[in-house]
Amino acid sequence: MHKPLTSRTAAQALVDQLVINGVEHVFCVPGESFLPVLDALKASPITVTVCRHEGGAAMMAEAIGKATGKPGICFVTRGPGATNASAGIHVARQDSTPLIMFVGQVERSVREREAFQELDYRAVFGSMTKWTTELDDADRVTEMVSRAFFTATSGRPGPVVIALPKDVLSERSSAVNAPAFTQVETSPGAEEMTELAALLAAAERPLLVLGGSRWNPAAREQIEEFATRTGLPIATSYRRGTMFDPLHPCYAGDLGLGPNPKLVARFKSADLIVMIGGRLGEIPSQGYKLLDSPAPQVKFVHVHPGAEELGRVYRPELAIHASPIRFIAALSKLDIAPSAEWRAAAEAAHAEYLAWTETATPQPGDVNLGEVMTWLRDNAPADTILCNGAGNYASWIHRFYRFRNYMTHIAPTSASMGYGMPAAIAMQRLHPERLVLSVNGDGDFLMSGQEFAIAVQYKLPIVVAIADNGMYGTIRMHQEREFPGRVSATELHNPDFAAYARAFGGFGATVEKTADFAEAFAAARASGMPSIIHLKIDPDAILPGATLSGIKKAALEKA
Structure with a gap:
């Protein structure tokens, strides 16, 4: 007692x-x-x-x-x-x-x-x-x-x-201490796994989609081994890209904002979709258009740790109430015969992913955010943690940066602005030995920019990149589509963000040409201080491969 x-x-x-x-x-x-x-x-x-x-x-x-x-x-x-x-x-x-x-x-x-x-x-x-x-x-x-x-x-x-x-x-x-909590894991039943094996065996064009939370490095390793053995193509959900190695030959890409059209087509042509851990919400489902609700037009297997999510939007062919960790462990033990057809589809999908993400697209202005992301992809350590909030600038992250290690991307699937700065502070506190990047838009950053003072206070050497195009870019893009030429409430007047960093006691640099980014980044790292790199982005560069003026022109022609 x-x-x-x-x-x-x-x-x-x-x-x-x-x-x-x-x-x-x-x-x-x-x-x-x-x-x-x-x-x-x-x-x-x-x-x-x-x-x-x-x-x-x-x-x-x-x-x-x-x-x-x-x-x-x-x-x-x-x-x-x-x-x-x-x-x-x-x-x-x-x-x-x-x-x-x-x-x-x-x-x-x-x-x-x-x-x-x-x-x-x-x-x-x-x-x-x-x-x-x-x-x-x-x-x-x-x-x-x-x-x-x-x-x-x-x-x-x-x-x-x-x-x-x-x-x-x-x-x-007078309350006694309670024991430490333990994670409650739910495991799939043998009958469900047998039915899943039968569905996979009968499928010609299956696609597995990984999402949600409650994963760990072991589950990622097991799903990669399963894909290697079977040849099954694997996609990830919105901002869940760290659940699978992007350079694995079975990786097909991510279903987020601005996804590869070829991946969307591959999802639509699949004869079996297996959603593991996630909800297949509005963003990964492309506005609830990839699957019909409530009865999907394709065989749909939904694996989720929350029983209340199963059948909530889509009625699955097979519902499996299990945490991703336990489900992946059971999946790895299934006797699934390797399929040459699956492997060929996975290799084609991976080639499409590489072609989509390898080289930055041209964009207006002297700073190409895609080239900045590819430089970071090729030069930052593999265990670098990248944090970001919401805005069109994130499209270049999703498309051109590759998250090789588990949980190296910390970003809100709710697309909440102001997240990247606080998240980076938390990650640097959690992992003081690792490089932590905070990538932000200008409107995004100033929703929580005061937290830079905390990075200085605790001597956290995060590197903050701010893509400054002088507007709430995402809203402006939609505004030009719906009300072309009628700009209202989307323009911003920004400070000198490099001077802002120095005012707090950090390091600041301004980049007006893509070629200058590497030097600014090296100087930020060498300073050992919290740093801000102010990227001057042309307002016309609104999305990879798209311009604001082009969107406006198309909307006017349609009108």
Whole structure:
């Protein structure tokens, strides 16, 4: 029988549970509503990163959850702090990332009076989280934290929010420590695997698509070995490219924004689609057009760790409720005969992928972002971690950069702007020995650019590249398609980003010609400081192989 611990506060018990569950990093913007927790963290082995905005703190925690598969942890204060952090909560929800956010709350004695910065957290975050609750009893703190870890990681992972009334944190707690959480893995049944084997044996043009979360390096290695043995062609979902080696002869490419048209055609012509781990949401399904809903026109096998996702959009021929790790382990043991036809299709698909991604397309202006990406692809270490947010600039990353190692791309599938800077800070904290890149658009960067101060504060030598075209490029592109020539609310006036870096105490360089990028990058690395490389991009260079003026002209002609 556990002996009650009576000599600690609820705040100390909470921090003790974080330590027990292996938490190494916490991200926060401090608030008086959780001062007892900050005090308890001071004496703990946990590294605390103090952020400049709660959205940044939540995104940093989400990046940790994405990279490790274990819940990222952030603390924010009540009211404005919590609502600022909601952007990171939404990323965790759509990206299926385990995250636990602890948020301050008013004292219990003044609740429901709309006290200072009071929020009903269950109402505010209920639709974005797997579980939102409030700690009312100091003696239940270890129970609540334990449940949060299991909830955030089980089934389809996602965010959990726990509100902490200020008065509860200072109360004494007799709660015993709960054991560390363990990942709950679901395994496929023998009958499902036998049926899958039969479906594969009968398929002439199968395609496996990898996505979602809850993968690990071993699962990636096993699926690559399975592809090598069988010759099955493999594609990856939007921003899940690190799940398979892009230079493997069976790799067909990624189904994201602006995918290879030949890969889209190959998906449409397949007679069996096996979706492993992901949801085949709006982006990878190309606006829900690749498969009919609810009844796909092709045999569809859906493997997912969350039972609620099976049949939610598409009725599968075969639904397999299993985590990718356990499913891939079972798949690797199937006696699937190698197929010359599959191998030929995979080799053709891989050749198409290489041709699509090998050489940067010409673009207007003196800085070709595609050539910058191919230079980084060929010169950055294979274990470099690239972080980015959202914007048309990311199209050059997806097309021309290749992620050779597992979890070297940390980016939101929800396409949330402002993500690349916080994520890079989190990754440099997690992997201080590795090169971490943050690639951003100009509008994208300034949604969280203040976090560069944190990189300087903690001496994190991240290299930030900012593609500056003076506008919200993605929105401008759609604007020219729908309202050609009628520019409204998409133009930006930007600072000198190199000077911005120096103002914070970092290194800054401006690149106005592609040929100058390598020298600027080397200088940034040699500085040993957080760095910003300001890339001057022609506004007409809107997408690889497309121009804004061309889009506008086509729209005017159509009108």
